[in-house]
Amino acid sequence: QVQLQESGPGLVKPSQTLSLTCTVSGGSISSGGYYWSWIRQHPGKGLEWIGYIYYSGSTYYNPSLKSRVTISVDTSKNQFSLKLSSVTAADTAVYYCARTTSGYGDYRMDYWGQGTLVTVSS
Amino acid sequence: SYELTQPPSVSVSPGQTASITCSGDKLGDKYACWYQQKPGQSPVLVIYQDSKRPSGIPERFSGSNSGNTATLTISGTQAMDEADYYCQAWDSSRYVFGTGTKVTVL
Numbered sequence: 001q002v003q004l005q006e007s008g009p010g011l012v013k014p015s016q017t018l019s020l021t022c023t024v025s026g027g028s029i030s031s032g033g034y035y036w037s038w039i040r041q042h043p044g045k046g047l048e049w050i051g052y053i054y055y056s057g058s059t060y061y062n063p064s065l066k067s068r069v070t071i072s073v074d075t076s077k078n079q080f081s082l083k084l085s086s087v088t089a090a091d092t093a094v095y096y097c098a099r100t101t102s103g104y105g106d107y108r109m110d111y112w113g114q115g116t117l118v119t120v121s122s
Numbered sequence: 123s124y125e126l127t128q129p130p131s132v133s134v135s136p137g138q139t140a141s142i143t144c145s146g147d148k149l150g151d152k153y154a155c156w157y158q159q160k161p162g163q164s165p166v167l168v169i170y171q172d173s174k175r176p177s178g179i180p181e182r183f184s185g186s187n188s189g190n191t192a193t194l195t196i197s198g199t200q201a202m203d204e205a206d207y208y209c210q211a212w213d214s215s216r217y218v219f220g221t222g223t224k225v226t227v228l
Contacts, residue, residue, distance in 0.1 A: 047208055049217035062216050106171060107212035108155045112164040
């Protein structure tokens, strides 16, 4: 059973960079076949896909956030990370990581982390 | 950008059938999936590729997709099915989520 766990600061100051890490257990990122996504959910609102990474380091980002997002992977630690720069209060949200399929008509997120709330405030 | 629209809320009596719609331009030409999210919890995939159920998802959950509308149907709705439901599709190289529907079991 694949499990994902987000970690990182719960409070970030405006204009700074939000940094989160997702640790994967029960499966290896480097085995391939899956992408690894970040998704966020503003308080009381819907879901927004931020981007994903493949074990090779290939990334794809939501165009609406692309200029501020960097996703990286550390296969030796079975982790992948999110950096979101120049944050504002509008980036306050619960951030989730998820295992993702992409291609051949199969686009879904089948395993999710528990989520971590990040608040942007001075 | 592509948008998926859902009704904000659906009410259903226990044991009855709940239908949740998801509308998007030519959605039937894409594959849709559905997630269930209970308060304070992460989303759970309940339907993928329009109508497939992941392992462990009860048979009362089913899906369809045609034209501009995908539909999630919960047959014999139980109190435990009360949750928010989100549809999702892939368009123009990004994952798009629907606006979400709160299902209330009265």
